Amino acid sequence: xxxxxxxxxxxxxxxxxxxxxxxxxxxxxxxxxxxxxxxxxxxxxxxxxxxxxxxxxxxxxxxxxxxxxxxxxxxxxxxxxxxxxxxxxxxxxxxxxxxxxxxxxxxxxxxxxxxxxxxxxxxxxxxxxxxxxxxxxxxxxxxxxxxxxxxxxxxxxxxxxxxxxxxxxxxxxxxxxxxxxxxxxxxxxxxxxxxxxxxxxxxxxxxxxxxxxxxxxxxxxxxxxxxxxxxxxxxxxxxxxxxxxxxxxxxxxxxxxxxxxxxxxxxxxxxxxxxxxxxxxxxxxxxxxxxxxxxxxxxxxxx
Numbered sequence: 001x002x003x004x005x006x007x008x009x010x011x012x013x014x015x016x017x018x019x020x021x022x023x024x025x026x027x028x029x030x031x032x033x034x035x036x037x038x039x040x041x042x043x044x045x046x047x048x049x050x051x052x053x054x055x056x057x058x059x060x061x062x063x064x065x066x067x068x069x070x071x072x073x074x075x076x077x078x079x080x081x082x083x084x085x086x087x088x089x090x091x092x093x094x095x096x097x098x099x100x101x102x103x104x105x106x107x108x109x110x111x112x113x114x115x116x117x118x119x120x121x122x123x124x125x126x127x128x129x130x131x132x133x134x135x136x137x138x139x140x141x142x143x144x145x146x147x148x149x150x151x152x153x154x155x156x157x158x159x160x161x162x163x164x165x166x167x168x169x170x171x172x173x174x175x176x177x178x179x180x181x182x183x184x185x186x187x188x189x190x191x192x193x194x195x196x197x198x199x200x201x202x203x204x205x206x207x208x209x210x211x212x213x214x215x216x217x218x219x220x221x222x223x224x225x226x227x228x229x230x231x232x233x234x235x236x237x238x239x240x241x242x243x244x245x246x247x248x249x250x251x252x253x254x255x256x257x258x259x260x261x262x263x264x265x266x267x268x269x270x271x272x273x274x275x276x277x278x279x280x281x282x283x284x285x286x287x288x289x290x291x292x293x294x295x296x297x298x299x300x301x302x303x
Contacts, residue, residue: 001042003075006068008035009047013065014142016055069143073282080283090283091120095144097136099199100226101244102148102271103127106164106296113295114288121284129225130199134158137276145285147274150199159277161289163296167245168204168267171230171257173237180261183211190221190239192230199269200227204242207267231257242267 011021012032022032040047047061057065080090098107103125107114114123128136130149137147138157153160170186172178181189194201205215221239224230230241231248235256251257273292275281281289288295 001039003071005035005039006071008032009039010065010068010072012036012048012055013057013061018055069140070279073280076282077280090118090287092282092284093122093124094146094284094288096123096125096146096148097133097144098125098127098148099130099133099150100127101150101166101247104226104228105247106271107148110295117291118284118287129195129197131197134274137274140276145275145281146288148271149274150269150271151202153272153274157276157278158274161273161292162270163273163292164271166269166271168200168242168269169245169248170260170262171234171241171243171248172260173234174255174258176258176260178260180263182263183213183265186262187217188219191218192222192224192233192239192241193220194230195223195225200242200244203269204267207265211265
């Protein structure tokens with residue numbers, strides 16, 4: 001069993017596909033198959049079952065994968081540190097799982113700072129709802145290095161840092177005449193809501209419960225999977241939305257939507273950076289983690 005075999009094995013495991021793994025690694029599919037065969041021979045264990053076009057990992061593969069991820073991360077860390085102790089020379093890829101607002105807004109807005117800090121590093125950001133981000137980090141499949149979410153995190157597996165505070169506001173089409181409404185009037189509005197596991201939705205529902213209003217009383221006409229989708233629907237007059245103030249700044253300035261105050265209701269939340277505390281981070285991630293406060297300077301606040 002050698003490091004190349006483990007790298008090929010991990011890619012096949014993550015993609016559930018020999019062909020996709022071959023493409024990502026720049027190898028031919030027969031070469032990938034040979035690496036897996038040699039690995040299975042050396043271990044005396046079958047690692048994958050092929051069911052038609054599907055590749056299904058065995059229980060032995062699931063055990064090996066957990067250790068392979070650690071070995072490959074250690075290899076990357078060793079190579080990076082050997083190349084240079086200077087963060088400007090650290091190379092490689094940082095994989096980030098982010099919820100909607102961090103993935104669509106916060107991280108893209110910080111990209112210049114991140115590239116100044118780590119010019120040789122490539123960043124790959126994938127967007128999910130907050131609950132999915134935490135589950136991906138918890139399961140480590142695929143192995144993301146960092147997560148950014150809009151929910152408080154209490155799992156002891158994670159190390160957490162607050163990076164940004166935000167407010168969720170009600171937006172209306174630009175022709176709506178009112179600048180504020182009451183809680184009772186909110187219940188009558190046609191609302192466009194986020195999906196069940198989004199941090200935005202959970203924060204809104206928590207604030208409403210504190211105000212004595214069950215979420216079931218809202219007049220929800222649609223559930224959409226991102227703040228961007230809600231903004232587009234509101235701009236076209238489909239209804240009203242509850243979205244991040246940060247995400248709607250440009251649309252408000254351009255008068256494509258307007259913010260309507262809900263009297264007696266303030267909805268505030270924070271965004272958090274999250275990483276596993278039982279997995280040694282690669283040097284690039286360690287550098288980012290140590291510099292989070294500086295990267296998000298002037299974005300922090302009380303939640």
